[in-house]
Amino acid sequence: MPNRSTQPTVATVPLLLQEWSPLNDLRPDEVTLGSARRVMWVCSVCSRHWQAMVSNRHYRGSGCPSCAQAARRRPRSDLSALQVAPRLAAEWVPELNPGIDLTWYAPHSKTLVVWRCPDCGHQWTSRIATRVAKHTGCPRCTAAARRGRRRGRRR
Structure with a gap:
């Protein structure tokens, strides 16, 4: 297993770094992308706070649950x-x-x-x-x- 210091951190991914909440006890350069740690995030679109695992944000591409719910309500096409x-x-x-x-x-x-x-x-x-x-x-x-x-x- 690679040394923790050589693994990429949240600080290396611009979107994750942008949505990292200042309410977290750790800094983004202290948490690796594969971490199962649940941390706070701030949506860059709607400014809502939510908690999610770092690994889900990075590897699964999860994002703001409020924005995801709003997207499900919108029509999938512009066709009548x-x-x-x-x-x-x-x-x-x-x-x-x-x-x-x-x-x-x-x-x-x-x-x-x-x-x-x-x-x-x-x-x-x-x-x-x-x-x-x-x-x-x-x-x-x-x-x-x-x-x-x-x-x-x-x-």
């Missing part, structure tokens, strides 16, 4: 629901959804809107995210198709 699922355009009824434009909403939107089946004319309400992620269609046509499949099995 209509761009991701163009099939929805045939079932979109603008007059039943006043003030709503499907191109304004992200694919994960929980907004409830009214849809109309182009085959049977049935209208129903569903969330945009449900239609995009689960590829759901008209509930009436889906139920009729299921009944037809069940009848076919019995014969």
Whole structure:
């Protein structure tokens, strides 16, 4: 095992050095990158304090938990629901959804809107995210198709 004095320390990594908290008892040049020691950090983006192991920060690339949570809430792309699922355009009824434009909403939107089946004319309400992620269609046509499949099995 290498001598502790020859192992790289937190002081050798600019981001870790920048986020090292002054509340720590040790200096950054006294803690090696592989250390399992939990120390305090200050986020360079949101200025929040948190505690994490030095090795996780360096080898796993962990960072500020507050910023990570905020990133999970943001949409993963700038695409609209209509761009991701163009099939929805045939079932979109603008007059039943006043003030709503499907191109304004992200694919994960929980907004409830009214849809109309182009085959049977049935209208129903569903969330945009449900239609995009689960590829759901008209509930009436889906139920009729299921009944037809069940009848076919019995014969």
